[in-house]
Amino acid sequence: MKRHLTIEEFSRPSEQLARVDIEDLIPLPPPYDGYKEPEWTRLKDEKRASCECSLDDTVLLSLPKPKSLREERELADKFVAGLQKLFTKENNWTFLQPLVLSMEHCAKCQTCSDACHVFLESGGNDVYRPTYRAEILRRLYYRHVREGGLLSGLTHGRVGMTWTTVARLIELAYRCNLCRRCAQTCPIGVDNALIAREIRKLCSQELGIAPKELHEKGTMLQLSVGSTTGMNSLVVKDNMDFIDEDMSEKTGVKLQSKWDVEGADVLLIHNAGEILAWPENPGAFALILEAAGISWTLSSELAAYDGVNYGLFYDDAQFARIALLHAQAAKKLGVKKIVAGECGHEHKALMVIADRVLTGDLNIPRESSFVLLEEIVNSGKLKLDPSRNNFPVTLHDPCNVVRLMGIVEPQRRILRKIAPQFREMEPHGVDNYCCGGGSGFAIMSGNNFAEWRMKVSGRRKFRQILEAFRDEPDPAQPKYVCAPCSNCKGQIRDLFAHYGAKEKVGLHYGGLVELIVNAMTDVKPGFMDFDAG
Amino acid sequence: MLYRFVYGALIVFLVVVIERVARLATLPVHLRWELYPVAHEENARYGGSFFEHLDWWKRKRNTSMLGELKVMVPEIVLLKAVHEHNRSLWYRSFPFHFGLYLMALFVALLVGGGVAQAFGVEIGASAPSIGLALHWATKVVGFAALGLMGLGALGLLVRRLTDPTLRAFSATADYFNLLVFIALAVVGLVASITSDVDFVELRRFTQSLATVHLDAPAPGGWVGAEIAMASAVLAYIPATHMSHFFTKWFMYHSVRWDDRVNTVGSPLEGRIVSQLGYKVDWSAAHIQGGNRKSWVDVATEKPEPKP
Amino acid sequence: MASFTHGNITIEVDEDGFMAQPEKWNNEVALALASTEGVTALSEDHWKLVNYLRDYYTKFGVAPMIRKLCKETGFPLKTVYDLFPSGPAKGACKVAGLPKPTGCV
Ligand code: SF4
Ligand code: SF4
Numbered sequence: 001m002k003r004h005l006t007i008e009e010f011s012r013p014s015e016q017l018a019r020v021d022i023e024d025l026i027p028l029p030p031p032y033d034g035y036k037e038p039e040w041t042r043l044k045d046e047k048r049a050s051c052e053c054s055l056d057d058t059v060l061l062s063l064p065k066p067k068s069l070r071e072e073r074e075l076a077d078k079f080v081a082g083l084q085k086l087f088t089k090e091n092n093w094t095f096l097q098p099l100v101l102s103m104e105h106c107a108k109c110q111t112c113s114d115a116c117h118v119f120l121e122s123g124g125n126d127v128y129r130p131t132y133r134a135e136i137l138r139r140l141y142y143r144h145v146r147e148g149g150l151l152s153g154l155t156h157g158r159v160g161m162t163w164t165t166v167a168r169l170i171e172l173a174y175r176c177n178l179c180r181r182c183a184q185t186c187p188i189g190v191d192n193a194l195i196a197r198e199i200r201k202l203c204s205q206e207l208g209i210a211p212k213e214l215h216e217k218g219t220m221l222q223l224s225v226g227s228t229t230g231m232n233s234l235v236v237k238d239n240m241d242f243i244d245e246d247m248s249e250k251t252g253v254k255l256q257s258k259w260d261v262e263g264a265d266v267l268l269i270h271n272a273g274e275i276l277a278w279p280e281n282p283g284a285f286a287l288i289l290e291a292a293g294i295s296w297t298l299s300s301e302l303a304a305y306d307g308v309n310y311g312l313f314y315d316d317a318q319f320a321r322i323a324l325l326h327a328q329a330a331k332k333l334g335v336k337k338i339v340a341g342e343c344g345h346e347h348k349a350l351m352v353i354a355d356r357v358l359t360g361d362l363n364i365p366r367e368s369s370f371v372l373l374e375e376i377v378n379s380g381k382l383k384l385d386p387s388r389n390n391f392p393v394t395l396h397d398p399c400n401v402v403r404l405m406g407i408v409e410p411q412r413r414i415l416r417k418i419a420p421q422f423r424e425m426e427p428h429g430v431d432n433y434c435c436g437g438g439s440g441f442a443i444m445s446g447n448n449f450a451e452w453r454m455k456v457s458g459r460r461k462f463r464q465i466l467e468a469f470r471d472e473p474d475p476a477q478p479k480y481v482c483a484p485c486s487n488c489k490g491q492i493r494d495l496f497a498h499y500g501a502k503e504k505v506g507l508h509y510g511g512l513v514e515l516i517v518n519a520m521t522d523v524k525p526g527f528m529d530f531d532a533g
Numbered sequence: 534m535l536y537r538f539v540y541g542a543l544i545v546f547l548v549v550v551i552e553r554v555a556r557l558a559t560l561p562v563h564l565r566w567e568l569y570p571v572a573h574e575e576n577a578r579y580g581g582s583f584f585e586h587l588d589w590w591k592r593k594r595n596t597s598m599l600g601e602l603k604v605m606v607p608e609i610v611l612l613k614a615v616h617e618h619n620r621s622l623w624y625r626s627f628p629f630h631f632g633l634y635l636m637a638l639f640v641a642l643l644v645g646g647g648v649a650q651a652f653g654v655e656i657g658a659s660a661p662s663i664g665l666a667l668h669w670a671t672k673v674v675g676f677a678a679l680g681l682m683g684l685g686a687l688g689l690l691v692r693r694l695t696d697p698t699l700r701a702f703s704a705t706a707d708y709f710n711l712l713v714f715i716a717l718a719v720v721g722l723v724a725s726i727t728s729d730v731d732f733v734e735l736r737r738f739t740q741s742l743a744t745v746h747l748d749a750p751a752p753g754g755w756v757g758a759e760i761a762m763a764s765a766v767l768a769y770i771p772a773t774h775m776s777h778f779f780t781k782w783f784m785y786h787s788v789r790w791d792d793r794v795n796t797v798g799s800p801l802e803g804r805i806v807s808q809l810g811y812k813v814d815w816s817a818a819h820i821q822g823g824n825r826k827s828w829v830d831v832a833t834e835k836p837e838p839k840p
Numbered sequence: 841m842a843s844f845t846h847g848n849i850t851i852e853v854d855e856d857g858f859m860a861q862p863e864k865w866n867n868e869v870a871l872a873l874a875s876t877e878g879v880t881a882l883s884e885d886h887w888k889l890v891n892y893l894r895d896y897y898t899k900f901g902v903a904p905m906i907r908k909l910c911k912e913t914g915f916p917l918k919t920v921y922d923l924f925p926s927g928p929a930k931g932a933c934k935v936a937g938l939p940k941p942t943g944c945v
Binding site: 062227229242246271279447 | 856906907908911941944
């Protein structure tokens with residue numbers, strides 16, 4: 001059973017600070033009303049003995065346990081050094097102002113907790129309150145950065161500065177999707193998601209601690225090979241060739257992707273994961289752009305064929321390095337604008353965050369593909385037959401594009417035009433809930449982390465999807481969740497697999513361009529094949 | 534003595550507010566981190582942004598000050614966000630905050646009345662027109678302010694003590710702060726009911742204060758205590774998280790709604806360029822700033838993979 | 841890093857059960873890895889798939905697109921799942937000794 005946590009006990013070693021019992025989870029709507037989640041796969045004893053996993057039922061970072069008290073002390077000291085750097089303008093001009101504002105003004109009213117899907121779906125487990133990790137950092141800040149001395153304990157509360165605190169806090173920073181729904185409801189304007197990101201950042205930039213999926217196999221791989229997927233430019237071109245061929249066969253429309261066209265109007269950058277995992281998406285993009293007569297190109301420059309920028313989730317230096325490569329590729333080709341494919345964090349990284357990183361001739365206009373697609377759909381250049389999409393469709397709002405960028409309507413206006421049975425989830429738009437895979441979780445599954453992603457962080461989205469299709473209980477009727485974001489798609493795929501939702505409810509998922517192509521009368525009918533895998 | 538104390542408190546209040554504003558306002562421009570709906574946007578109704586337009590950089594932006602006001606006024610006066618997202622808290626928080634607003638109005642009425650009195654305006658239950666109006670306005674606002682502030686703070690304190698979650702997150706100062714407001718309300722009410730039911734004494738005091746008659750006799754007893762306490766509270770507020778009454782402006786305008794676009798050759802770009810020259814001290818293997826590298830150096834180098 | 845032992849060989853694997861050192865792969869290792877996927881014996885079809893993956897990986901340093909794999913081995917996706925119940929990426933690639941796929945896939 002869950003119990004109330006205090007802030008102070010966070011620093012006290014124990015085997016496991018918090019646990020989510022299966023009974024605590026909120027029951028799902030039909031047909032999952034009688035469904036019981038499987039029990040947690042317990043972390044192996046050898047794992048518990050060798051790694052820091054005393055936060056909750058799962059573990060992401062697998063930090064090796066320090067060998068001695070001295071080593072523990074050194075690491076804790078290093079954390080404090082990083083904490084101090086986080087509050088200097090030289091080291092953190094990028095986020096200092098919002099950070100200080102959020103550190104100093106929380107009224108601890110807990111309004112934000114009820115906005116957080118992780119907290120709610122865990123059955124209200126204190127450890128997942130948006131405020132819990134923030135309050136720990138706040139107390140450390142007043143004690144060790146503002147040097148409040150003993151008085152800070154009275155005025156701001158205490159928490160011990162031990163290795164246990166550090167190890168748990170890093171781990172806890174990775175139990176938040178950075179969706180910022182909590183920040184939206186805070187009456188004061190405090191941003192607990194930012195605080196989670198700053199904790200991640202301090203650990204990455206000072207201690208070199210970050211999930212390997214984001215750092216070693218993420219940004220580092222992208223900076224050296226060119227893509228987080230490990231594809232170099234030869235492989236990616238080869239794969240796109242294959243996609244062209246495959247698409248041509250499937251649609252009856254001869255297709256040839258464009259590479260490195262100098263002076264093209266549009267440089268389209270996909271999340272490269274699409275090419276490997278959802279090839280119909282880049283294929284559909286190419287088909288639409290060609291049919292609409294857009295002057296466009298892909299780039300085979302290092303990192304420029306992968307719009308991913310995981311730096312957004314954990315590290316400003318890595319962020320800037322990748323953003324720079326994207327801009328340089330566009331500059332080299334002399335394109336008029338960069339267009340972000342169906343990837344939420346690519347949108348946010350490239351269009352919003354990089355805006356105050358790119359200066360001079362690297363500041364090339366950047367646009368959302370949703371907007372370009374709306375223009376194309378409205379232009380009448382594609383012959384569309386909405387009746388080809390005559391099945392129930394709902395739309396998932398990727399947090400990065402919607403709540404964090406205000407791109408709300410273009411994708412909906414497209415759907416209203418081409419999907420006769422389009423219906424909204426509740427809530428939607430800027431009030432949406434995260435898919436539960438946000439901030440990179442969708443690509444993390446080591447140990448039993450995937451279970452946490454299904455049982456806790458993804459549960460609200462699955463609930464919303466079920467509710468949206470409640471009027472269509474027949475599993476023989478295919479239903480489509482349009483999720484125009486690679487990361488969200490990965491999470492939704494895993495959710496559907498976990499719940500057997502394809503068989504039990506008839507749920508399918510995919511992007512936006514696939515629906516457009518499916519409605520094109522120039523394309524062989526049945527582009528969207530619900531029977532295939 | 535009491536006069537000096539009040540002036541002193543006022544100065545402390547102003548100094549701390551200015552210091553805090555200056556500290557926040559002079560921090561570097563940060564990366565964009567807006568959160569929709571952004572109130573000055575054309576489509577703020579549903580949270581839309583300028584990014585929804587094709588070639589948005591070519592379009593003239595229409596931002597609306599009115600839109601910001603439409604959000605800010607109900608937020609400040611009625612605490613709309615709390616009302617919407619945390620109703621049970623609102624029943625306690627709203628009276629408290631509204632009581633504080635009335636408190637400010639009460640002080641303004643007292644000062645205004647004091648100044649008027651200095652100019653010979655007679656104020657009281659049997660005074661003509663404006664004097665009568667000031668008398669009743671002060672009286673109604675004064676009691677309402679003390680009552681609401683005290684009840685609201687009491688409600689908040691009880692909740693903080695009884696709700697295990699709120700308790701877990703509270704530091705000693707959080708209880709202390711609420712107690713201070715309750716005590717002020719109690720002292721104020723006792724003072725008014727026992728010896729200053731028409732606030733005549735308080736008004737005479739604000740008159741001397743406003744006209745700097747430091748040798749005028751200062752009130753003692755409950756009224757004196759009330760004045761001293763109120764001044765101390767005033768000086769204390771900006772040093773705590775309660776400074777949100779003015780820092781909230783930054784939270785909205787410098788963060789949530791800060792969607793200023795960086796354009797080539799703009800002053801914003803100038804600031805960014807200079808900040809990109811800051812030296813970096815992060816020491817993880819992929820950065821190794823050591824206060825030698827600038828942000829530009831870091832961003833343009835290829836990190837060494839882990840050995 | 842964890843390791844597991846099957847018969848008389850010990851293999852280092854990551855948190856997801858993928859090989860930590862793909863260069864140490866051989867047929868025996870494949871059998872051992874298959875056992876973690878609930879596949880007890882490797883048929884000719886299994887080997888065809890595994891060898892294709894292995895060759896592609898050696899050549900390009902990354903796993904092939906699933907559709908490419910199906911096309912070039914001639915196995916429809918369903919058959920791939922029949923052979924390796926947890927699918928091409930999580931199952932077949934693991935047995936072929938590829939590291940865990942990276943990026944948003
Ligand atoms: S972050 Fe905001 S909503 Fe959450 S507890 Fe603090 S003041 Fe309240
Ligand atoms: S950002 Fe999202 S996941 Fe993180 S605490 Fe806030 S609401 Fe919860």
